Amino acid sequence: MTDAAHPVTGLDEVVHQRVRLGILTVTHEARRVEFGYLRTQLELTAGNLSKHLSVLEEAGLIEVEKGYEGRRGRTWITLTDSGAAALNEEIGRLKQLIARVETSGS
């Protein structure tokens, strides 16, 4: 145990939440992804994915763009620079957390 702040106190729930962490990770890999692709990758319903996309968009971590591919409506999602920075921050804190768990006896 240390006196420093526990790593979870610095986690941002906007980023850490399971589905949103997945969205940020996939958009980090692909930069611009289609709604249906995200839905399949993360095994989500459309409604659940939409809800979490709104939270991330409001926080400025992703951009959502509606358009067409041929005659079919499509929604594209892009990670913003803030989103990339927030994911990076989350990964840093998770590493601290993992290090802390692994150095403590069980």
Next chain:
Amino acid sequence: MTDAAHPVTGLDEVVHQRVRLGILTVTHEARRVEFGYLRTQLELTAGNLSKHLSVLEEAGLIEVEKGYEGRRGRTWITLTDSGAAALNEEIGRLKQLIARVETSGS
């Protein structure tokens, strides 16, 4: 991108949620911790901590024990074997996620 299931699809929200991950980490370090200690470490209100302890207790991941230290009522929290296993599983998935983020370009 891979065709394998995305690491976040295997995360358990009972364990992954920020505060609960903190509770499991601290009890993993100390095995048996007092309510007030957890509250300070995780910078929580008593109500918020209680709510998350109930979720973890119902899932069998911690045990909550009420007693006295002198004349003062105390609540002690202990990580169960299931709780240790669940934390271990979470850490494994987080490592997969981190590896995936770090091998993808930004």
